[in-house]
Amino acid sequence: MKRTALRCTAATAVLTVAAAGLAATPAHSAATLVVDASRALGPVTHAASGGLYALAENERPDDSMLHPIRMRNVTQPAPGSLHEPNGQPPGGDSLLVAPQADRAGAGVVIRMPDIYPDFPYQWVSWDDWLNKVDTQVRDRLDASTVSNIEGYELWNEPGWTWDTEAAGPFNEGWVRTFERVRSQDPVTPVIGPSISSYREDFMRSFLTHARDNGALPDVVCWHELQSTPEAIERNIADYRALERELGISPRPIAINEYGSPEQVDQPGPVASYIAKFERGGVDSANRAFWYEYGTVNGLVTDNDRPTGTWWLYKWYGDMTGRMVAADPPASTGIDGFAAYDEERRVFSAVFGDQAGDNTVRVTGLEGLGDRVRVRVESTPASGRFTHVPDPASVLEETRAVENGGVEVQVPGMTATSAYRLVVEPVAGVDHPLRYEAENASVFRAQRLESAGASNGGYVGRIDNSGDFRTDSYVDFTVEVPESREYTMTIGYANGTGAAATHGLAYNGGAWRTVEYPATGGWGEFGDTVTTTVELHAGYNTIRLAKGAPHFAGATGYAELDYIELD
Template sequence: MAATLPAAGPAAAAADPQRLTVDLGASEGRVMLGANGSLYGLSDDGVPSDAVMEPLKITSISQKPEGGAQHPNGDALTVSKSFFRAGGGEINVMMQDIYAKWPYEDLGIDDYLPKVDKIVKEISAAPNSDRFVYIPFNEPDQIWYKLDVQDQAQYEKNRDRFFRDWKTVYQRIRAIDPDARIAGPNEAAYHSRLLKDFLAFTQRENVLPQVMTWHELGSGSLRDFQAHYDDYRGLEREAGVAPLKINIDEYANRRDLSVPGQLVQWVSMFERNKVYANMAYWDAAGNLSGHVVRSNIPNGGWWLFRWYAGLTGNTVKVTPPRPNTVDTLQGLASLDASRRQAQVLLGGADGDSDVVVQRVPRSVFGRTVTATVAEAAWSGYEGKHAAPRVLARTKVKVSDDGSVTVPLRGLHKMSAYRIVLTPGGSGTPSAATVPWSASYEAEDAAITDGKVYTQGTVSNANGYAASGTKDVGSLNQPGSKVAFTVNVPEDGTYDLGILYGNQSGGPATQKLIVDGADPVTVTYPSTENWTYRAKKDVGVRLTAGTHRLVLSKGDAEVTLDRIDLTVRTGAAGASYEATLADISGTPSYDYSSSAGVGTGALVLRSGDKAVFDVYAPRDGYYTVIPRASAAVKLALHGESVTAAPGRPLRLYLVAGNNRVAMTSGHSAVRSLDVSGDGSGDGSASGTLSYEGASATLTGGAKLVDSPHASAGSYIGWLGNSPSSTAEFTVDAPRSGRFMLVVHYAHNDRRDNGHAYNTDIMSRTADIGVGSAAPRKVTFKNTWSWDDYWTVGIPVDLAKGANKVTFGNAAAWAPNIDRIELGRVVG
């Protein structure tokens, strides 16, 4: 037997399956997690949230110096608070981002040096100063020094000027911060000629960097990086330089970001070579390079990095069908003998694949293994993605030659897949429930008054990703529409997922017409631009057979990429395997039975902790059940509750990722099961809801009419003065820890003329509850003044009336539509 991935959509091609081989006997060293970094991945304290950063175990990020004029946010010292609080590693400081223009204005080294002094003095005086790395120059092959010129004489002249300035700045940094770690030369692309000269000069002059950096941003980088790496290590050997730490501090093209199948290709080659790497900043700051929706919601790319962060032990050799080839099946794998787990991450190609795992150690796994296969799909840059669906759980006999073959069928090239191997034990894993699903490309539908555009190909690598590399735009005429012909297998309710773009400046609508029936209005929240894809979910009732689904122009233009139809089989839910949770302490792993989720049990004792990353599609109450042998304690949002094994709890989850910690005196835990969709409001769900009109407003704060606000108005002109406040009186049925959910909007941004970055800005509000000191909360830009997002804040309420006050004495607070409160333990 073998775990088989069921085909989805059109039948798989008849070609022989591609073969990806994993050798568990060929260790490549400890899992380093170096490739999960981001340039300007953080914009403010709270953007992104701690709950989406902590699970990723981010090893490095790159940010601008405090007060840098290049962008309105992302200052290294400011974001260091949340980064280090969330367990982050180190921060690269892009020192030249102190300048406002791009490319940087070249005012000479004498203008730059006082700025260097200021940056280094601030960082060296900061807590955790040893976790910052100085990058004095950015892309000197193109900016200021033109080191990529072909003419040798001109190159040497430019090179010598750069080397003089490198030495000057290096020594200036070290004079202020003697223990400083300095990185460079930080080229925009790999240049062997320059690096050979650079190593010779910096070694001779005693100004050798502690970290070697360059960028891999070319459409051919997936093909060329290995040769670049090998060449550089050869240059080190020739120069007699001990191997330096490498950080590829900008990598990937626009079409790669957010796409799990593309990102697997990058991550696998960086992890294999044990280098650190930060994804590029092509669009907006504060979303971990396109992998966090809003501030706390995962997309498909985030789940790939969550899987990556879950690798433990050593990485092992993986042989893909076509190594070092752009847009082909690639993978990485790990073996943790102490946990008795092997994991394989793969993706990047359509069709079928056989994953052959060789030299499976019998002393670790025994004679059978359980293979668990899951998929992280592409959901767009701003499309939420629930916990990856398990596609198969199967017990597999280890062959006489010590290998296990896991056939995967019907792979999608934009998806990533994870295979987890654990000892088989007794019993049978629960069969994976995979609902029927099909996808339909907009460009293949019947299009009226619209145009097909090509996006994100190898030749246009910095175009945005699109399913099938095409989308349909220019749907801006009165008769514009896209008609999909779909075929479903049974009567029922289907989830219709629409991948779209909306740059109209506010919520935009289309009309959904099913088989000529009365149109239903579909409202699309704003996106950064027409091709920065988000996902809208709509429920439709269909009978078995063929149907015509038409999306026609409503009040504004919307671009369409793809629709997905998935049969609704009951309440949404997921089982989070305990043996794959983050742990602290010294819990043990018990694989004597593969019943349930199939991956055995995690045995928690006093002092042990497991943390589960639990997804919620919206703010609200969910049913949480620990599958455990004895009572456990769950901690969420600062509240703790004891849970009996197998008994449901009603817990309030915020939209996106929720970190649920579990402890126990002694319990064998198989999973944490979560179900529900958070729907319902008011007294029916146990939440307290207050519209903006119920608040007492002072100073300049006032109600503003809006058709997009939930009750027709929002609180605007709030803050920018100590006297401008909004005070809600909330009536708590009992005392305890509540989640305060703020529905807000704002669209502050700064246009600095940068070639490709959208410089959105956050707003803050000081929120006071009762007599407690006000707490500053950050609210990310919502892309328009009429799109309302949510932020959840844990607060303590006394029984009865409580005052909740919003203000900002120094700047404008966001517009507030309404607030909701739900007790954490419902």
Template sequence: MAGTLPAAGPASAATDPQRLTVDLAASEGPVMLGANGALYGLSDDGVPSDAALAPLKVTSISQKPEGGAQHPNGDALTVSKSFFRNGGGEINVMMQDIYAKWPYEDLGIDDYLPKVDKIAKEVAADPNSERFVYIPFNEPDQIWYKLGVADQAQYEANRDRFFRDWKTVYHRIRAIDPDARIAGPNEAAYHTRLLRDFLAFAKREDVLPQVMTWHELGSGSLRDFQAHYDDYRSLEREAGIAPLKINIDEYANRRDLSVPGQLVQWVSMFERNKVYANAAYWDAAGNLSGHVVRSNIPNGGWWFFRWYAGLTGDTVEVTPPQADTIDTLQGLASLDTGRRQAQVLLGGSAGDSDVVVRHVPRSVFGRTVTATVAEAAWSGYEGQHATPRVLARVKVKVADDGSVTVPLRGMRKMSAYRIVLTPGGSGTPATPSVPWSASYEAEAAAVTDGKVYTQGTVENANGYAASGTKDVGSLNQATSKVDFTVTVPRDGTYDLAILYGNQSGAPATQRLSVDGGDPVTVTYPSTENWTYRAKKELPIRLSAGTHELTLAKGAAEVTLDRVDLTARDGVPSASYEATLADISGRPSYDYSSSAGVGTGALVLRSGDQAVFDVYAPRDGYYTVVPRASAAVRLALHGETVTAAPGRPLRLYLAAGNNRVAMTAQHASVRSLTVSGAGSTAGTLGHEADSATLAGGAELVDSAYASGGSYIGRLGNSPSSTAEFTVRAPSSGRYLLVVHYAHNDRRDNGHAYNTDIMSRTADITVGDGAPVRVTFKNTWSSDDYWTVGVPVDLRKGSNKVTFGNATAWAPDIDRIELGRVVGLP
């Protein structure tokens, strides 16, 4: 009989659980991480931030050529700097995005060839030219050549014209860049007829691409991709062509992006077949296709890709309940015998499941394993997601047949789950504290003067995702409200999270009341549109029992999707397990004890490093405690500090993800514990009105700015500057947090891309060299976001100057500085 674990959640309906089977003895080859790419995933240097980009280990992205008119940003050579410094793999250059219109202006091949020359010369001159891939044509089955037509004679005429142009452009690129790697044909959908003809032609004329590309952009791709892949490989064999690298350089629908349970379905089939894949660009550039909030904040989708990036060793065979079926339980898994870890990522279905892990090697794991189960939930496209909660951590015997069964109960369809198996060792793992939580759908509440809408179904796959596929909108009357009936188990403080949309163009409000009592105002920052969900969090005091929570219209309109209530149990805290950290060097893994928090210990020696991805809900100070056997050194924001075993440090973290690097001479490390809510005690705050302005920069009154005004018309001239005088209590490394806003965008008439633009500012401290910082669009001129910039201050007076000689800088509300290593 297989060893089993206690349920990771409450039992659901009395139906037989689904079964997903993992065979650790059936290797599929080394983990490739090919499916973590994005089309226009980067928009500027710094968008997304280094701390959001590096942990995902992105293998490929697709971007436009330098100066391309298709979008205002996302130029391949420009974003390559941040992509490559954060460990990125290669960049596909979408050459036809040199054109402005969509579909592209068809001005003939003679118009296109000079553009091809310019692109090839620029890429060939780049010092990293070998890391770029040219994609000469985009969706030729629909654009310019219409290769998807049913009429055979018309198809052949169109095909022959495309083949002539393919050969011409191929040779044109190679004449300039002899080592160029070229990808294609890059159809909008899979076409057996075209690919058979294309392979025969390309082989005969010696213009075969080095990378085969096509798009999978329908919900049916979750059913059909495997057949497409198998058919394509058979076409290669038929043509006598060795297997080409494949990149599905656009995949997924709007309803999939940001949703962990949907993403796992796509990623599992791509990784299983060892192909590369870039998620589609349906909305705004610079957020890795909907998985980074603002510039640095994870959502649920980001955490799924962080888990994916954490797979090491070989992937192994996974048998889902229903293979190649839309919106069903799917998964992928890996085994790393050196680290003595097996990991399973799964999701896509609600209800109960049993994960059966077969052929658990005794030589690697021994007779017992520790199983750790965590959940990455859907938090919206623009909704922050804290470190995924551990639901269960239990030691269990491996059965005589070498299997372990992990039961998951009450799974949520939009969530993804991670199971980590490690050797059991001695002792008893600490039971994770899982606070009480409940969710309430807006469409199931009492709606007054509003309307229920259906979103993100299989039939409307390019609609935006919604919890339960429905939300409530048109709450635009003075009497509009939604009454939620909730029941909580005890008196106390609860965290209320509201999934919402706000396209009003400014912060919007609703009035929140409990049981008809005096209302409080809830303020919602702007979002991209009514259905591009963000998450508003606030505390609420409730007594045990049933209550009616009312969200009534305030200033402007807000759409509502779902509210969550979670019991607040003390100070927020998360523990990051050392055995799951990113490593460099050759640390070893010690699972002799599974007692307490953590799956085991990571043994660091001189030359080794472990990097932890630490989440902070807001900019501020947090308590950080390394659980180690000896002193370790922590590096954060360019500052390094030594910590004795168990000694708490007060560190300043940026809102979102923070990469904390740990080194040691010799230490056994179990975890890094981070607690707190982001204290600002001891920080240096300066409002806009304290700055000295010059050259046209001016103070503008605003009800939305923290001090009642912001600095506007800053930059666009060498003389236009804002200078703050900062008095530092001590010399050292600080994080400068800039509160800013701007809403630059370009309307190019696209049906779906929101072409937002970033602004930049040059920040100078004292007489140091200016540092250029990128500030992403904040969706409205009245919503203030933050960007953190590490700076060095000397004790006493320091001048911090903002400017931009050639373009407008963002509007600045205030600045805040915190010493990276704060006083206890």
């Protein structure tokens, strides 16, 4: 959904610490967020870190703002778009910005109806629409060096943008458009129906018609723009039940617009959205577009300066290992999401949407030792144009682990702010430069589990090469302290019985080959190979590929557990 913004929300975080002498937020009933670090939801994938119209012209915002937030994907206007979002000049062409998304490890979804200049879209005729569809598909197929296109979104918010009187029923129009796309590109996934809010009756009718006509979307999409917490969880559960009832195999869920205009600049409510998407297991979720494109909708100001909400996504991007269960109390607004990395021995939780004096209770931390270092920091609702150079420190202390956990009181919380709790061993973290494959950006491969893998997860079925639409590769976004040559150790498995290879490139540079000798079997880890990489200080992207643009293709097959830099 796109509409002109009514106002810019600005607020100042108020942090109340013992003896700090700062004005306190009015007291609310104390609430406790309970986190069980031993109960994993799945690998950290940063599912909700994307944005609608997040990028513009392949250079807005600056790459330095994108790497730390580890965007899952972005939804961008159609190739050759004339769309004028909120009266702004056309921009953000999906194929034009795809290289920047690629540099950041993000996928791109093509929103096809954004070929029209106006919103709501002004229908012309079926000949006009199908000609536009043909042109977009042809443009995508001609872009043979672009491999991070994740799908075609056939329409957007049909409940109020589809012209039934002129174009006929939407369900029939979907099938007709689906068939036109598939006649030219039977490979790239199709996404829909992208309704503006979840409606069981609409979804039931749509899925039934699509199923009966061989036109089911590969990824099912809807928007969560002003939903209550209970509604988001109910909508996901309802959709899964509908799949089972209709005999439809489980589809990835994309929420490619979330957050109302009032909420999207407030880290506290945004943390609550992300928490519910993580618990619901969505494949991807994008910040909604309400204001300026090319800013990840307000995360970045002046192209390279973070706002308060950017820090929330930076904290999300810092998470590694596995997402773990965070259970909010039923009667209050507080909610959050958390991750535990057993290899690095670090736990973190991000939470908010509640004022007053509140508590985070964490269990399952036996692996961190008897005493831990605890840090809490906050980030405010600064608005879209106020630079926030750093989060504010709320507390930092050493404390004992009791009954396998810790309980941290956070006084004087502001509902619009977000907070991060980090718990790690007093002696520091292990494997500071280990990066799990299942936490990386995974293209046309699969995250899998094995008790023998580092942190219990790995990436397998990295099988495809030779077609830019199906090439298989894994992109690791790494951060190093200085520019130099690093020794890189790769944990892997190769059950072919013979040596296999992957292509290796970093920061878009030249390709070379990594060889993996045969190991004991698939999903059986412990073997490693080493190579060297020349990295610059800060963030770098390292790609290991079976197939990718500008690479001739690898031999055999290998599974990836992790990479580790010396």
